[in-house]
Amino acid sequence: MPATSQAIQISKDCSDCPIRYRAVCARCETDEMELLESMKYYRDFEAGQTIVWAGDELNFVASVVDGIASLSQTMEDGRRQMVGLLLPSDFLGRPGRTIASYDVTASTAVTLCCFRRGPFEQMMNTTPHIAQRLLEMTLDELDAAREWMLLLGRKTAREKIASLIAIIARRNAAIAQHDHRSAFTFELPMTREAMADYLGLTLETVSRQVSALKRDGVIELRGKREVTIPDFFRLMDETGDDADGGPLV
Structure with a gap:
């Protein structure tokens, strides 16, 4: 029998989180997890709901716990192009930049684990594990973008x-x-x-x-x-x- 991916139950306890070992907090020690716990909260979005519009202020950063969101850009004449997907454990937002670069829309029902921007950015400066993991994820995202260029252009x-x-x-x-x-x-x-x-x-x-x-x-x-x-x-x-x-x- 093939293994089956079951619908996950979102736990508010970080130790039971389904993305614990892939998300931005993957390398964090116990005391660092406790600090993240103090600044986190969850937000749910229905399929089709806009999470943030390009150009809007984003006062949080977040990990996708469940669901898929799309990143898209809109041209002056109204044409839209999807430029990426956010899958479970992917990171939304950019430390140091408060303005969203893309429209982010829930393609399915989405649950985000959000961190208040100010405390998270302060923690990045004092916690190498967060910065290191975020760098790894950024490089993975760059690889994925290059793969996507190949997919759209040649496949x-x-x-x-x-x-x-x-x-x-x-x-x-x-x-x-x-x-x-x-x-x-x-x-x-x-x-x-x-x-x-x-x-x-x-x-x-x-x-x-x-x-x-x-x-x-x-x-x-x-x-x-x-x-x-x-x-x-x-x-x-x-x-x-x-x-x-x-x-x-």
């Missing part, structure tokens, strides 16, 4: 769909501490409409390519959202990525 529709499923599957497996070398089942948190918008494809193309991946045995589907990856390495073959290029984050 076929099938490779784009496979890449997006692989990214989400890998993150779900990491949160669940599951070895992705064996079969894994998870809930795909994005509608096909959202996938089309994010990948620059039509809805019909997304549906056709998802069906093709299912028909070829690369993925298994139950209902609209439950996805099983029988063989993760076969899925990775479908992404078109260099096998020696390192893991997607």
Whole structure:
């Protein structure tokens, strides 16, 4: 039987947090966690709800505990382009910069673990573990942005769909501490409409390519959202990525 990613229960105790060992606090010691506890609070957003608009002041920074949010930019003529996704354990906000650079919208129901900006920035100056982990996450985000340039610019529709499923599957497996070398089942948190918008494809193309991946045995589907990856390495073959290029984050 494949392992399954279950819906998580959000604990207010940091020691039980599902993203504890991937988030910005991953390297923190007990006393540092207690300090973070004193400045944190949770915020929930419904699917489609705006978390922050570009140009608005963001008086907190946050880790995504559950759900997916999209980053997008709007041009003067109203055209919009999604430029990134925030997945569980990703970091929202930039220390030292209070103005949001992108529109951030909840693609699914989202729970954020928020930290008041002032105390968090002070803690960064005195706690190397926070600064080190944030640097690691920033470099991972840079790698992901480069991957996304390749995906949008060079990959076929099938490779784009496979890449997006692989990214989400890998993150779900990491949160669940599951070895992705064996079969894994998870809930795909994005509608096909959202996938089309994010990948620059039509809805019909997304549906056709998802069906093709299912028909070829690369993925298994139950209902609209439950996805099983029988063989993760076969899925990775479908992404078109260099096998020696390192893991997607």
